[in-house]
Amino acid sequence: MTRWIEETLFPHWGQRFCVGKVLFEDKTEHQHLVIFESTSHGRVMMLDGAVQVTLADEFVYHEMMSHVPLFALKEPKHVLVIGGGDGGILREVLKHPSVKQAVLCEIDRTVIDMSLKYFPEISAGAFDDKRTDVRIEDGVKLVAETHGRFDAILVDSTDPVGPGSVLFTKGFYASCRRCLNKGGVLVTQNGVPFMQGAELKQSMSYFRELFEDSTCYLAAVPTYAGGQMAFGWASNDHKVRTAKLADIRERFMAAAIATKYYTPAVHKAAFALPAFVDRLITN
Numbered sequence: 001m002t003r004w005i006e007e008t009l010f011p012h013w014g015q016r017f018c019v020g021k022v023l024f025e026d027k028t029e030h031q032h033l034v035i036f037e038s039t040s041h042g043r044v045m046m047l048d049g050a051v052q053v054t055l056a057d058e059f060v061y062h063e064m065m066s067h068v069p070l071f072a073l074k075e076p077k078h079v080l081v082i083g084g085g086d087g088g089i090l091r092e093v094l095k096h097p098s099v100k101q102a103v104l105c106e107i108d109r110t111v112i113d114m115s116l117k118y119f120p121e122i123s124a125g126a127f128d129d130k131r132t133d134v135r136i137e138d139g140v141k142l143v144a145e146t147h148g149r150f151d152a153i154l155v156d157s158t159d160p161v162g163p164g165s166v167l168f169t170k171g172f173y174a175s176c177r178r179c180l181n182k183g184g185v186l187v188t189q190n191g192v193p194f195m196q197g198a199e200l201k202q203s204m205s206y207f208r209e210l211f212e213d214s215t216c217y218l219a220a221v222p223t224y225a226g227g228q229m230a231f232g233w234a235s236n237d238h239k240v241r242t243a244k245l246a247d248i249r250e251r252f253m254a255a256a257i258a259t260k261y262y263t264p265a266v267h268k269a270a271f272a273l274p275a276f277v278d279r280l281i282t283n
């Protein structure tokens with residue numbers, strides 16, 4: 001009998017996966033975690049009914065959340081990843097030779113443990129890199145209290161449900177601003193505008209209050225159902241976002257990072273927003 005697992009992120013619409021085998025399912029201290037072999041996308045992780053990562057398309061999201069900010073910056077050294085327990089963002093961040101320190105603040109140790117067990121190819125050794133510093137704590141607490149300062153803060157969070165809710169608040173964004181170095185940039189997982197427009201609108205209104213430069217950029221992640229997904233962008237230096245294509249290309253070539261989705265041209269094009277998204281984030 002064929003088994004299906006449905007994504008329940010949206011109450012009245014969603015995708016489903018034909019399941020080969022469920023590998024892990026439990027309620028952790030923070031959320032419901034299921035990992036299964038799908039017949040279409042390889043291994044899949046879901047948290048509280050929402051797709052987090054699939055082996056088939058993880059490269060899109062992890063490359064675009066990491067390389068757009070890090071190649072927009074001249075020489076990023078200190079990076080903070082909030083969430084990101086699967087290790088995919090950490091993997092891509094550590095490919096940048098300029099990065100000296102990558103702090104990963106993940107609230108749920110079980111996500112890291114199960115990702116290492118069932119998705120070792122996603123972190124690909126990133127958790128063992130000597131530049132990595134893993135903290136198991138709530139991201140809202142870390143950014144409120146840390147003395148660390150960062151060139152990029154990448155919020156690879158779940159959606160604003162459960163433990164992820166606090167990572168979409170004005171207070172959290174204000175704390176992130178406090179922890180950014182001069183010219184630093186905050187990038188956030190901000191959902192699929194076509195289905196989660198209100199969340200994006202809210203984040204952008206906070207960004208406009210707190211930062212000189214705020215917008216979002218887009219990428220099409222096939223299993224983040226509902227169209228292109230938005231990465232929130234906030235910085236106190238608009239020159240970071242408007243870095244020249246030639247400079248981005250030069251940094252990309254020098255770093256010699258192999259990618260499957262990100263290119264300097266895709267980087268620049270990702271900030272070209274459809275009218276409905278532009279209206280969402282500016283009104």
Ligand code: SAM
Pocket residue numbers: 030047051052053061082083084085086105106107108111137138139140156157158159162163164165166167189
């Ligand atoms: N790429 C995925 C997406 O776009 O939905 C996110 C992947 S990653 C698995 C999301 C992580 O955020 C989870 O491991 C979850 O435990 C973590 N998380 C949720 N709320 C958090 C919080 N308040 N502080 C730190 N980590 C949190």
